[in-house]
Amino acid sequence: MEKIFNFEDRLVRFAGECIFFTRQLQRLFENEYYKNQLIRSSGSASLNFGEAQGTITDKDFIFKVSLVVKELKESRTH
Numbered sequence: 001m002e003k004i005f006n007f008e009d010r011l012v013r014f015a016g017e018c019i020f021f022t023r024q025l026q027r028l029f030e031n032e033y034y035k036n037q038l039i040r041s042s043g044s045a046s047l048n049f050g051e052a053q054g055t056i057t058d059k060d061f062i063f064k065v066s067l068v069v070k071e072l073k074e075s076r077t078h
Contacts, residue, residue: 007049008046008049008050008053011045011046011049011068012046014042014045014046014075015039015042015043015045015046018038018039018042018043018075019039021038022035022038022039037074038075041071041072041074041075042071042072042075044067044071045068045071045072045075048064048065048067048068048071049064049065049068051064052064052065052068
């Protein structure tokens with residue numbers, strides 16, 4: 001696997017890999033709930049980091065990046 005050093009690219013790839021992973025799971029009620037949540041949290045991390053790149057103040061940047069960390073932690077627990 002190639003190494004990606006750009007953090008935004010890594011987050012986009014992570015969100016995509018989560019989608020591919022969830023497609024392999026059985027269609028059980030429990031799996032559907034967690035699959036949907038994993039897709040939302042991993043995608044949200046990527047999108048929030050993109051928004052952080054466009055912030056004007058350091059305070060806004062820190063807030064957006066803290067959301068990224070929160071979403072990644074949520075993805076990890078699923």
